[in-house]
Amino acid sequence: LHKMGNKLPGPSTVPIFGNALLALGKKPNVDVFQLFNNAWDQTILAERKAIDIDELITMGLKYGEQYGNVIRGWLGSKLIIFLMDADDVEVILNSHVHIDKASEYRFFKPWLGEGLLISSGEKWRSHRKMIAPTFHINILKSFMDVFNQNSVNVVNKMKEEMGKTFDVHDYMSGVTVDILLETAMGITRKTQDDSGFDYAMAVMEMCDIIHQRHYKFWLRFDAIFKFTSFFKKQVNLLNIIHGLTNKVIKNKKETYFENKSKGIIPASIEELTRSKESYDSGLANDTKTLADSVFKGYRDDLDFNDENDVGEKKRLAFLDLMIESAQSGINKISDHEIKEEVDTIMFEGHDTTAAGSSFVLSLLGVHQDIQAKVYEELYEIFGDSDRPATFSDTLRMKYLERVIFESLRMYPPVPIIARKLRRDVKIRTNNYVLPAGSTVVIGTFKIHRNPKYYKNPEVFDPDNFLPENTQDRHYYSYIPFSAGPRSCVGRKYAILKLKVLISTVLRNFKMVSDVPEDKFVLQADIILKRTDGFRVKIEPRRRISTGV
Numbered sequence: 187l188h189k190m191g192n193k194l195p196g197p198s199t200v201p202i203f204g205n206a207l208l209a210l211g212k213k214p215n216v217d218v219f220q221l222f223n224n225a226w227d228q229t230i231l232a233e234r235k236a237i238d239i240d241e242l243i244t245m246g247l248k249y250g251e252q253y254g255n256v257i258r259g260w261l262g263s264k265l266i267i268f269l270m271d272a273d274d275v276e277v278i279l280n281s282h283v284h285i286d287k288a289s290e291y292r293f294f295k296p297w298l299g300e301g302l303l304i305s306s307g308e309k310w311r312s313h314r315k316m317i318a319p320t321f322h323i324n325i326l327k328s329f330m331d332v333f334n335q336n337s338v339n340v341v342n343k344m345k346e347e348m349g350k351t352f353d354v355h356d357y358m359s360g361v362t363v364d365i366l367l368e369t370a371m372g373i374t375r376k377t378q379d380d381s382g383f384d385y386a387m388a389v390m391e392m393c394d395i396i397h398q399r400h401y402k403f404w405l406r407f408d409a410i411f412k413f414t415s416f417f418k419k420q421v422n423l424l425n426i427i428h429g430l431t432n433k434v435i436k437n438k439k440e441t442y443f444e445n446k447s448k449g450i451i452p453a454s455i456e457e458l459t460r461s462k463e464s465y466d467s468g469l470a471n472d473t474k475t476l477a478d479s480v481f482k483g484y485r486d487d488l489d490f491n492d493e494n495d496v497g498e499k500k501r502l503a504f505l506d507l508m509i510e511s512a513q514s515g516i517n518k519i520s521d522h523e524i525k526e527e528v529d530t531i532m533f534e535g536h537d538t539t540a541a542g543s544s545f546v547l548s549l550l551g552v553h554q555d556i557q558a559k560v561y562e563e564l565y566e567i568f569g570d571s572d573r574p575a576t577f578s579d580t581l582r583m584k585y586l587e588r589v590i591f592e593s594l595r596m597y598p599p600v601p602i603i604a605r606k607l608r609r610d611v612k613i614r615t616n617n618y619v620l621p622a623g624s625t626v627v628i629g630t631f632k633i634h635r636n637p638k639y640y641k642n643p644e645v646f647d648p649d650n651f652l653p654e655n656t657q658d659r660h661y662y663s664y665i666p667f668s669a670g671p672r673s674c675v676g677r678k679y680a681i682l683k684l685k686v687l688i689s690t691v692l693r694n695f696k697m698v699s700d701v702p703e704d705k706f707v708l709q710a711d712i713i714l715k716r717t718d719g720f721r722v723k724i725e726p727r728r729r730i731s732t733g734v
């Protein structure tokens with residue numbers, strides 16, 4: 187490992203510590219925008235020694251300017267390799283071999299157990315096969331009412347903020363938890379209480395603790411961590427988080443047995459979607475969305491399931507399927523494993539979309555011309571009507587989709603992903619061989635801002651996703667949902683939900699941001715966020731065409 191690792195370019199090391207001392211005393215909050223905005227300029231980089239940077243990861247990205255798109259760092263005897271070229275990333279993500287997560291993900295274990303995000307081997311494979319069909323396009327269509335209703339609810343809540351400056355993330359976070367509870371978990375509004383908000387807050391604080399464990403190396407050791415105040419806090423936060431997920435499962439199981447004793451068979455997704463068809467008739471001629479072309483280079487099991495019949499039994503929403511499977515013995519899954527998956531979906535499905543929607547809304551507040559174009563498109567679809575969005579409406583939101591994609595490019599909610607290599611792997615850059623046992627960090631944030639793939643990478647421009655601009659671009663230069671066998675299982679769910687939620691907000695309010703984009707302070711936390719808060723103002727929307 188040592189011999190092969192040292193053949194890769196990277197900063198010089200000191201005995202025992204390797205490059206670990208470079209991270210000493212660094213804080214997690216970074217002005218990432220500033221760092222990356224100017225990072226292509228070598229002279230500015232040279233002056234940037236004093237900047238607060240986020241442990242080896244952000245530092246590794248900075249060193250990219252010096253060493254290229256492959257950099258090695260030694261954290262003691264641990265070899266970390268940063269990859270920032272789409273060709274190299276494809277070799278890792280497209281593989282069915284390199285699918286194990288890096289050991290850093292273990293800090294999630296007390297919270298998520300061995301859920302889909304962290305598990306590997308046979309457990310991951312069989313659970314992925316079980317869970318992916320629960321995000322089948324027919325199921326997503328049946329969620330349209332829930333997406334619409336909750337979007338209207340959050341619009342009504344946001345009216346309180348008219349004329350004030352506020353953090354739109356608070357609202358996006360709340361509505362995202364509500365939507366997840368109702369869709370994936372099948373918990374009706376009647377049975378929900380305020381614990382969703384406490385849950386969202388606890389998740390944010392847990393992410394902070396996990397992040398601290400990444401960059402403060404002494405907190406990496408469980409034996410030390412257990413004696414810190416962080417541990418006590420973690421216990422309290424996990425009580426809140428698991429309190430909600432336990433309640434969700436208990437509630438769902440009770441309903442299952444109640445219905446079973448009454449002989450009630452839950453409506454299949456086919457039945458649910460069929461009854462919608464008359465209401466959602468007149469499907470747009472062109473049913474292809476931007477996602478179909480942008481992600482076509484790495485078709486995954488989600489696409490396969492949508493195009494093939496996965497069998498009626500499997501077409502149940504997530505938690506229904508889990509419980510049905512456990513009770514009927516169709517799939518082998520224990521109660522404990524159900525809980526791990528519920529915790530995983532609640533976390534992955536919530537924090538990512540809350541950050542994604544908050545970035546879109548605050549960016550539109552900055553770029554008024556782009557917002558006017560989005561509104562013009564929505565006006566063409568809905569006119570003055572307040573009617574809910576149908577699935578076919580969402581297919582017509584082509585400019586909004588480009589805006590969402592561009593926002594996920596510049597501000598990917600998951601800014602990096604990491605894998606542990608079990609075998610040596612040869613990459614395209616200089617035919618380097620990455621040794622088994624090393625940790626590979628894929629710098630999504632940096633790849634998305636590489637001028638090799640995007641003409642003006644630092645400029646927010648939805649036209650980056652016009653068909654003529656996407657057709658020849660490397661597929662792995664755009665990986666907000668990762669790609670390959672371990673791609674995000676909620677990708678289609680997320681895009682559909684974002685379209686309904688954001689279109690509903692914009693049909694009711696004009697977003698305004700007094701903070702320009704170059705003043706956004708990013709936090710390269712587990713989930714990319716703004717430490718300065720997603721501060722916006724809203725103005726009532728006059729329902730007239732903007733004439734753009």
Ligand code: HEM
Pocket residue numbers: 302303304314370530531534535536538539542598599600603604665666667668671672673674675676677679680
């Ligand atoms: C804008 C929204 C989202 C983004 C940007 C996003 C991004 C990602 C990324 C980059 C990964 C790979 C992580 C890694 O390899 O470490 C991932 C995995 C995952 N995501 Fe998402 N995600 C989003 C929404 C969702 C939603 C809505 C759900 C579920 C409702 C979800 C569920 C999952 C799960 C379960 C995994 C693990 C998949 C596996 O390893 O097989 N995500 N997501």
